[in-house]
Amino acid sequence: MKQKVIHLIEHSLQDIYGISLPDTENYVEIPTNIELGDFSLPCFTLAKTLKKSPKVIAEELCNHVNYQNNDNDNMISEAKAVNGYLNIFIDRAYFIEQIITDVFNTSYGSSEIGNGKTICMDYSSPNIAKNFHIGHLRTTLIGNSLAKIYSKLGYKVVRINYLGDWGTQFGKLIVAYKKWSNKKIVEEKGIEELLRLYILFGKEAESNPELNDEARAWFTKMEHGNEEALSLWQWFKDISLIEFDRVYKMLHIEFDSYVGESFYMDKVPALVTELKNKKLLVESQGANIINLDDFGMPPCLITKKDGSSIYHSRDIAAALYRKQTYHFEKCLYVTGMEQRLHFSQVFKAIELMGYEWASDLYHIPYGLVSMGGEKLSTRKGNVLYAEDILNEAVSRALNAIEEKNPDLHDKLNTAKKIGIGAVIFHDLSNQLIRDVQFKWDEVLNFDGMTAPYIQYTYARSKSILRKSPNGNGDVDLTCLTDSISYELVKKLALYPDIVKDAAVKFEPYIIARYAYALSNLFNKFYHECRILNADDNIKKSRIVLVDAVQKVICDSMSLLGIECPEEM
Ligand code: ARG
Numbered sequence: 372m373k374q375k376v377i378h379l380i381e382h383s384l385q386d387i388y389g390i391s392l393p394d395t396e397n398y399v400e401i402p403t404n405i406e407l408g409d410f411s412l413p414c415f416t417l418a419k420t421l422k423k424s425p426k427v428i429a430e431e432l433c434n435h436v437n438y439q440n441n442d443n444d445n446m447i448s449e450a451k452a453v454n455g456y457l458n459i460f461i462d463r464a465y466f467i468e469q470i471i472t473d474v475f476n477t478s479y480g481s482s483e484i485g486n487g488k489t490i491c492m493d494y495s496s497p498n499i500a501k502n503f504h505i506g507h508l509r510t511t512l513i514g515n516s517l518a519k520i521y522s523k524l525g526y527k528v529v530r531i532n533y534l535g536d537w538g539t540q541f542g543k544l545i546v547a548y549k550k551w552s553n554k555k556i557v558e559e560k561g562i563e564e565l566l567r568l569y570i571l572f573g574k575e576a577e578s579n580p581e582l583n584d585e586a587r588a589w590f591t592k593m594e595h596g597n598e599e600a601l602s603l604w605q606w607f608k609d610i611s612l613i614e615f616d617r618v619y620k621m622l623h624i625e626f627d628s629y630v631g632e633s634f635y636m637d638k639v640p641a642l643v644t645e646l647k648n649k650k651l652l653v654e655s656q657g658a659n660i661i662n663l664d665d666f667g668m669p670p671c672l673i674t675k676k677d678g679s680s681i682y683h684s685r686d687i688a689a690a691l692y693r694k695q696t697y698h699f700e701k702c703l704y705v706t707g708m709e710q711r712l713h714f715s716q717v718f719k720a721i722e723l724m725g726y727e728w729a730s731d732l733y734h735i736p737y738g739l740v741s742m743g744g745e746k747l748s749t750r751k752g753n754v755l756y757a758e759d760i761l762n763e764a765v766s767r768a769l770n771a772i773e774e775k776n777p778d779l780h781d782k783l784n785t786a787k788k789i790g791i792g793a794v795i796f797h798d799l800s801n802q803l804i805r806d807v808q809f810k811w812d813e814v815l816n817f818d819g820m821t822a823p824y825i826q827y828t829y830a831r832s833k834s835i836l837r838k839s840p841n842g843n844g845d846v847d848l849t850c851l852t853d854s855i856s857y858e859l860v861k862k863l864a865l866y867p868d869i870v871k872d873a874a875v876k877f878e879p880y881i882i883a884r885y886a887y888a889l890s891n892l893f894n895k896f897y898h899e900c901r902i903l904n905a906d907d908n909i910k911k912s913r914i915v916l917v918d919a920v921q922k923v924i925c926d927s928m929s930l931l932g933i934e935c936p937e938e939m
């Protein structure tokens with residue numbers, strides 16, 4: 372619909388002024404106040420190009436658009452020029468017909484803007500032998516949603532789980548394992564035991580610093596391919612992956628690549644050579660660094676005194692490799708805010724190396740998650756496992772179902788969709804940078820801006836459809852011109868722009884808020900308009916509208932990674 376209006380404006384600009392703008396799309400607005408039309412074109416920027424007053428341009432365009440309307444199936448009911456704006460009113464019946472057809476015919480909201488383009492998405496990326504904590508849950512959910520959004524827009528998305536599987540911490544773990552644990556315990560307890568060993572090592576090393584030397588020696592052995600060291604490391608990695616996989620399965624999340632930091636360890640020597648050739652490498656106390664004084668940043672460490680690679684250099688090597696392998700248009704890194712400096716340094720280093728695509732690398736930071744109110748049951752002390760949170764959400768959802776709808780069939784599956792959906796939505800319904808306060812009462816509330824509220828709305832629409840006769844025959848959509856139905860259709864019409872906006876801004880909350888607003892409006896429609904017991908023509912058209920709404924609610928929730936149960 373918007374596209375048609377844009378074409379109309381483009382033609383008019385061509386006819387009257389002989390100009391064509393490449394980005395008319397960016398000028399056309401959808402006014403929130405319905406009295407200002409369905410679409411509006413502010414003529415202020417054009418005024419500069421055309422050296423005419425915006426008022427005159429709006430009037431000239433207005434006359435032309437009104438004149439041309441017959442060629443456009445009478446799409447427009449009226450065009451008005453008001454204070455330098457061209458306001459376009461679409462014929463309601465025409466608008467409804469177009470939007471409803473779009474919703475059902477095409478993969479609504481999708482686009483071709485990403486065709487032929489690749490985006491690399493680096494997210495989740497937990498650290499081996501450490502717990503998958505609530506912060507990793509956030510990057511996982513954000514990355515998953517952004518991946519779905521970009522795929523919807525036609526991009527090829529490479530979902531990369533850049534495992535934290537290399538570094539001195541593995542030296543520490545090997546020492547701790549050999550001193551204070553054994554195979555049987557690790558096999559029994561998994562990550563919990565590895566984490567215990569890691570913490571214990573920290574404590575012991577305080578009074579016994581030589582332990583650090585031992586750990587460093589083991590890490591050096593790893594870097595030199597020592598078999599014993601590597602087989603222990605691989606074992607720790609396998610154990611960790613089994614645990615991470617459980618979380619991914621619960622969330623139905625998959626990756627295209629699990630290539631982590633260890634893969635880049637042996638690519639750092641070539642990087643060092645390149646940096647030397649480009650005269651970017653400086654020796655400092657035995658280590659190799661890139662000086663970033665000129666950019667107000669601390670130096671970027673490339674290799675340590677013993678020549679081993681570090682987080683920064685592995686990230687630079689990874690970016691070069693990804694560019695070469697995937698030819699990405701953009702590469703996104705979803706991590707907590709605290710890594711901002713790290714990515715600024717890495718991106719700057721790549722820029723200094725002369726790679727102009729450094730500007731296609733984006734750090735997507737997010738705020739902290741904290742637990743407010745009630746204490747969450749955890750396996751151990753104050754360490755929060757993502758898995759525990761998801762399990763608790765499911766069990767709370769199950770309790771709610773037992774209370775509200777004990778006869779529901781397939782309660783457990785429904786509880787999974789509700790509980791996990793609630794956690795996801797809570798994480799994604801605000802700007803990423805905002806901190807998240809996790810309170811069970813808010814997360815699992817059935818009223819308010821939550822997944823259960825939206826899911827309930829969806830289930831309600833499904834129940835209406837189940838009760839309505841199949842095969843509606845001829846439907847007279849002009850019955851939907853009343854103001855509440857029309858408002859709902861207009862909301863549906865926004866969806867394609869909402870998806871694009873969320874992608875451009877890297878903000879899933881734009882979709883979450885939209886799903887909520889659409890649900891709200893639907894509930895208003897449901898309470899104010901008779902549906903199943905309305906007159907036949909009206910009934911048929913309203914059922915079509917209900918069907919369109921449920922489709923868009925479900926689709927928008929799926930872009931967040933949330934499933935909607937048919938009944939609840
Ligand atoms: N493993 C890191 C962590 O848990 C996150 C990695 C983010 N990605 C990257 N390319 N550095 O903090």
